[in-house]
Amino acid sequence: MSIINKIKDYHINHKDKILFTTPSHSLGEFLIPQLKEMLGEKYFKCDFSEIEGFDNLRAPTGILKELQNNISNIYKTKQSFILTNGSSSGIVALMLSVLRPGDKVLIARNSHVSVYNGLVLSGAVPIWFMPEYDKKWSIFSSINPKNVEEIIKSERSIKALIMTSPTYEGVFSDIKAISDICQKHNIVLIVDEAHGALLNFGGFQTKPAVLSGADASVQSLHKTAGAPNPCALLHIAKDTKIDISKVQESLNIISTTSPSYPLMLAVEATVKFLASSAGAKKVQELLEAVKRFKETLNPNISVYTGYNDPTKLLIKIKGYSGIEACEILNNKYLIEEEFSNSSAMLFLTGIGTENSKLDTLKNALNSFKTNNIKIKINDFKYKLPKQMYTPREAYFKNSSEIESEKSDSAVSQISAEVISAYPPGIPIVLPGEVLTKDIVEYSSNTLNHNSFKIIPE
Numbered sequence: 001m002s003i004i005n006k007i008k009d010y011h012i013n014h015k016d017k018i019l020f021t022t023p024s025h026s027l028g029e030f031l032i033p034q035l036k037e038m039l040g041e042k043y044f045k046c047d048f049s050e051i052e053g054f055d056n057l058r059a060p061t062g063i064l065k066e067l068q069n070n071i072s073n074i075y076k077t078k079q080s081f082i083l084t085n086g087s088s089s090g091i092v093a094l095m096l097s098v099l100r101p102g103d104k105v106l107i108a109r110n111s112h113v114s115v116y117n118g119l120v121l122s123g124a125v126p127i128w129f130m131p132e133y134d135k136k137w138s139i140f141s142s143i144n145p146k147n148v149e150e151i152i153k154s155e156r157s158i159k160a161l162i163m164t165s166p167t168y169e170g171v172f173s174d175i176k177a178i179s180d181i182c183q184k185h186n187i188v189l190i191v192d193e194a195h196g197a198l199l200n201f202g203g204f205q206t207k208p209a210v211l212s213g214a215d216a217s218v219q220s221l222h223k224t225a226g227a228p229n230p231c232a233l234l235h236i237a238k239d240t241k242i243d244i245s246k247v248q249e250s251l252n253i254i255s256t257t258s259p260s261y262p263l264m265l266a267v268e269a270t271v272k273f274l275a276s277s278a279g280a281k282k283v284q285e286l287l288e289a290v291k292r293f294k295e296t297l298n299p300n301i302s303v304y305t306g307y308n309d310p311t312k313l314l315i316k317i318k319g320y321s322g323i324e325a326c327e328i329l330n331n332k333y334l335i336e337e338e339f340s341n342s343s344a345m346l347f348l349t350g351i352g353t354e355n356s357k358l359d360t361l362k363n364a365l366n367s368f369k370t371n372n373i374k375i376k377i378n379d380f381k382y383k384l385p386k387q388m389y390t391p392r393e394a395y396f397k398n399s400s401e402i403e404s405e406k407s408d409s410a411v412s413q414i415s416a417e418v419i420s421a422y423p424p425g426i427p428i429v430l431p432g433e434v435l436t437k438d439i440v441e442y443s444s445n446t447l448n449h450n451s452f453k454i455i456p457e
Contacts, residue, residue: 002272003265006054006063007046014053022049022258048261057082057259058252067268071233074275075200077210078238081251083218084263086230087194088114089254090218091162092121093234096250098160098188098242099124101392106151108163109384110140112192113418113425115162119391121254126391127155128384131163131173137304137314138343139169145177152185160188165209166195168339168424169304169346170312172206179213188242189213194220194232195309198350201274202283206309208235215240216247224311224350227270231263282351286311290349293358298366304344313347319371333364339423385433388414389455394432397455407444410452411437417453419443431455 001009019026028044035044050056055064064082072080083090091114099105101123107115109128119126129151132141143163152158161182165173175191182189191209193199197219199208209217217235221227234251236242273279290310294303304314317325322340329335329345339346347361389397399416402409413435420427429439435452443449 001063003063003067003261003268007048007265011045019051021051023047043262046262046265049258057264058257064264071271074271075208075235076238077235078240079236079244081234081247082264082267083232083234084230084259085255087192087218087220087232088112088117089251090232090234091115091190091192092118092254093247093250094190094216095119095122095124096253097246103159104155104157106148106155106158106161108143110167110426111162111164112194113420113427116391116418116427116430120395123392127151127158130384136343138341139171139314140167141171142307143173143178145174145181148178149181152181152187158185158187160190162190162192164192166193166309166312168195169314170195170309172307172309175209175212175214183213188215190215191217193217195223197221197223197225198283198311201280203287210235210237215242221267221270224348225270225274226351227266228263231267231270233267286349286351286353289355289358293362296362300368300370301365311349313349314344315347315365316344317365317368319373320368325368329364333360335361335364381438382428383436385429385436385439387433389432391430391432394455399453400456402452402454407440407450407452410435410440410454413452413454414457415452416455419447419449421447
């Protein structure tokens with residue numbers, strides 16, 4: 001029986017049952033007025049705990065086990081896990097499952113900040129490497145498999161590789177080629193596929209990571225697939241050596257003992273819809289609508305057309321920086337972008353992106369007058385900082401703070417904090433790494449990060 005049917009059945013056949021359990025609103029018997037106004041009564045009617053006849057996500061044996069098995073069948077995995085705390089929790093759990101203190105893990109530097117959390121908890125030692133970089137668009141591009149193999153050959157005893165595909169901007173890497181290299185060297189490949197929740201459905205040309213050779217991946221159903229924040233899935237590939245029981249154990253360490261039944265219900269409904277003919281049609285309609293949108297833009301507008309997720313719209317307008325263009329879109333047309341930099345602006349589309357929204361964006365973009373001003377791209381020339389302590393070592397060090405007016409004195413100091421632009425949450429410096437002049441200036445001038453926590457030597 002599904003979660004939805006289980007809840008419906010409870011309200012029909014067990015409506016006279018008296019609960020002295022959590023949550024304390026007792027299925028909506030009392031609702032704080034503002035919660036009732038904003039969320040409605042039905043939300044609370046779905047908000048159960050692990051009462052008799054229901055299930056426990058920490059050790060599922062009933063409806064939740066059945067749901068996860070159904071999801072696994074749909075995604076063609078060895079096992080899929082429901083995540084009610086986002087893809088970030090899945091990344092951390094996977095790292096705890098395959099890494100031990102002192103293990104070397106190869107990590108692409110454009111990885112999400114959740115990887116840092118996994119490093120602190122696991123005690124693994126990161127070996128960072130840079131993906132390709134596209135100067136024209138000021139974004140990280142794909143990962144070169146040859147570079148990965150060179151690093152693996154030069155560094156012994158690497159246990160795992162963690163990378164992101166598609167990236168925040170939608171750029172894919174060749175998972176199959178990278179997987180072949182990892183398998184040859186007995187390395188576990190973990191792919192942050194948070195932005196790829198629609199890849200299993202519709203007419204995408206790129207296959208999902210776990211069907212392309214990755215050992216495991218995470219997908220955020222809330223980013224593109226229509227589920228509420230922070231619904232997500234963790235997938236384990238069929239032919240991996242990852243211990244399923246260890247993944248469950250790791251999830252139990254970092255997850256709440258009171259997972260949200262409304263969120264688990266949302267995961268069920270979202271996956272069921274995506275796997276239906278109506279879902280496939282909806283995804284295909286989105287892809288076709290985005291394709292039409294791109295074809296009707298004026299010649300002075302460029303759209304990124306690399307090996308990328310077509311639902312991500314990375315756009316630049318000739319003669320305008322991304323930041324300038326987005327200020328106009330926000331103030332004049334009430335259109336808010338996901339992200340912008342000196343080169344371009346990013347618009348995310350998904351299940352909820354109707355044709356009318358795309359038409360409004362298209363008309364607004366096409367209204368920009370031709371501007372022949374050459375835009376100066378303030379590209380941050382990023383270099384990997386020197387690592388003095390591992391993330392776990394740095395986490396337990398004492399720290400002090402350098403105030404904003406003395407930020408120059410932070411140069412050459414060891415950072416005690418994560419500094420990143422959010423979105424997308426990709427760190428430019430991590431605890432235990434040396435603050436360079438470029439990092440301090442970029443943090444102060446671009447990120448408005450004017451005080452710095454350091455580890456005193």
